[in-house]
Amino acid sequence: MVRTTLRTILLAGLAGVATARNCKNLTVSLSLSALNTNFALQAPANDIDVTDFVLNLAQPGMNYSQEVLSTSNQFIPVSGNYTIGATWCVPQWGPGKVLQVLTHGIAFDRRYWDFAAQGHKYSYVDAALARGYSTFAYDRLGLGASSHGEPVNEIQTALEVAALTELTSMLRSTRVPGVTFRYPKVVHVGHSYGSVQSYALTAAHPELSDGVVLTGFSQALGSFVPYFLLGGNFVEAGGVYPPGYMASADVPAAQTNFFAPGNFDQAILEAAYEAGQPVTVGELMTIGSATTRNNSFGGPVLVITGERDVPFCGGNCLTMKPSIPAQTEQYFTNASYFESIVVPRSGHGLNLEYSAQDTYASILDFFDKNV
Ligand SMILES: *[C@@H]1O[C@H](CO)[C@@H](O)[C@H](O)[C@H]1NC(C)=O
Ligand SMILES: *[C@@H]1O[C@H](CO)[C@@H](O)[C@H](O)[C@H]1NC(C)=O
Numbered sequence: 139m140v141r142t143t144l145r146t147i148l149l150a151g152l153a154g155v156a157t158a159r160n161c162k163n164l165t166v167s168l169s170l171s172a173l174n175t176n177f178a179l180q181a182p183a184n185d186i187d188v189t190d191f192v193l194n195l196a197q198p199g200m201n202y203s204q205e206v207l208s209t210s211n212q213f214i215p216v217s218g219n220y221t222i223g224a225t226w227c228v229p230q231w232g233p234g235k236v237l238q239v240l241t242h243g244i245a246f247d248r249r250y251w252d253f254a255a256q257g258h259k260y261s262y263v264d265a266a267l268a269r270g271y272s273t274f275a276y277d278r279l280g281l282g283a284s285s286h287g288e289p290v291n292e293i294q295t296a297l298e299v300a301a302l303t304e305l306t307s308m309l310r311s312t313r314v315p316g317v318t319f320r321y322p323k324v325v326h327v328g329h330s331y332g333s334v335q336s337y338a339l340t341a342a343h344p345e346l347s348d349g350v351v352l353t354g355f356s357q358a359l360g361s362f363v364p365y366f367l368l369g370g371n372f373v374e375a376g377g378v379y380p381p382g383y384m385a386s387a388d389v390p391a392a393q394t395n396f397f398a399p400g401n402f403d404q405a406i407l408e409a410a411y412e413a414g415q416p417v418t419v420g421e422l423m424t425i426g427s428a429t430t431r432n433n434s435f436g437g438p439v440l441v442i443t444g445e446r447d448v449p450f451c452g453g454n455c456l457t458m459k460p461s462i463p464a465q466t467e468q469y470f471t472n473a474s475y476f477e478s479i480v481v482p483r484s485g486h487g488l489n490l491e492y493s494a495q496d497t498y499a500s501i502l503d504f505f506d507k508n509v
């Protein structure tokens with residue numbers, strides 16, 4: 139009876155949505171503040187400057203982020219009112235008990251989780267809905283339908299983690315306008331940089347999550363980020379983005395960083411490139427420091443990464459025993475359960491490769507069993 143009532147309210151709430159998939163696009167206002175890193179650096183003004191920046195950041199034996207730190211103040215307080223573009227989806231039969239908060243990585247926006255090409259054949263969201271989970275995917279602060287910003291000292295990891303933290307506490311207390319249901323459990327799924335941010339969230343606020351899945355992740359990022367930088371063929375993103383927002387110049391760069399040999403459909407690679415989103419100077423300079431500390435999160439953790447992942451494994455996650463993603467167990471000192479999976483033959487862009495359905499099933503099995 140209660141269930142029927144909830145369902146009726148929910149469906150009424152979603153009545154304005156054209157799709158049969160029970161998804162609703164939202165714009166969420168957030169008031170945020172964070173302590174960012176203060177870099178004394180001009181945003182690269184053209185493609186030559188972008189390449190110089192990449193060569194500096196990728197240089198072995200140097201810490202370029204350290205070199206360009208402001209000599210007056212290492213940290214800079216940033217605050218403001220921002221908006222986040224998000225999509226909330228619920229299963230046909232009602233919201234279920236668990237909401238998954240999905241944070242995408244570099245080169246994508248929220249569409250990574252619900253890729254529309256080929257009739258949603260590569261949709262993690264559809265797989266989650268079919269198992270009774272609701273999803274909340276959003277464009278990370280700085281890109282897509284979310285507020286854009288200054289690319290050196292504003293759009294950085296600390297401010298983006300503040301956005302994820304605030305979104306999560308608003309979702310938990312039904313303060314996101316349009317998301318009317320109070321979910322008994324809220325879990326986090328990240329991809330790549332989104333996993334880095336989900337790690338940072340659960341390390342700083344373990345009480346805000348009931349389970350975390352880090353996809354396309356390891357803690358060896360520091361060793362392999364130069365591969366990603368040099369493989370990415372970065373140029374100014376242009377368009378609606380100011381200088382200092384960078385994107386891959388061509389399809390082969392997207393292939394190098396996200397797709398493993400023999401494991402993808404060329405049309406999906408091209409669609410992923412077309413949908414590509416930029417990365418900021420400030421993001422690239424602060425990505426490494428967010429996962430160096432231990433994490434006392436007390437819930438269940440899954441790390442799932444493609445065997446051929448470039449940025450987090452250098453192209454082979456199995457060069458160590460246990461695997462490179464499995465090494466993350468040492469950092470989760472208080473997890474109720476830890477599991478790691480290396481997806482055979484897959485690259486970094488797990489959701490968009492031939493092995494995608496296996497990846498989705500592994501993630502959803504983990505949630506079914508542990509949350
Ligand atoms: C909702 O947002 C998604 C992701 O940005 C977009 O692809 C889709 O067209 C939007 N739908 C509507 C009805 O605006
Ligand atoms: C580089 O310097 C930054 C800023 O001081 C620091 O946060 C980061 O941990 C350093 N990285 C390495 C690999 O030492």
Ligand SMILES: *[C@@H]1O[C@H](CO)[C@@H](O)[C@H](O)[C@H]1NC(C)=O
Nearest residue numbers: 168169170216217218219220
């Ligand atoms: C954000 O908005 C609130 C109310 O709309 C306002 O009081 C506050 O000053 C704003 N904060 C910033 C940093 O602009």
Ligand SMILES: *[C@@H]1O[C@H](CO)[C@@H](O)[C@H](O)[C@H]1NC(C)=O
Nearest residue numbers: 344434435436437472473474
């Ligand atoms: C470990 O996690 C539990 C929640 O499961 C929490 O109550 C406890 O405070 C955590 N321990 C540490 C040392 O953070």
Ligand SMILES: *[C@@H]1O[C@H](CO)[C@@H](O)[C@H](O)[C@H]1NC(C)=O
Nearest residue numbers: 431432433467468469470471
């Ligand atoms: C992190 O936890 C490991 C145990 O898993 C411990 O050996 C290490 O000293 C811890 N590191 C820090 C910085 O606390």
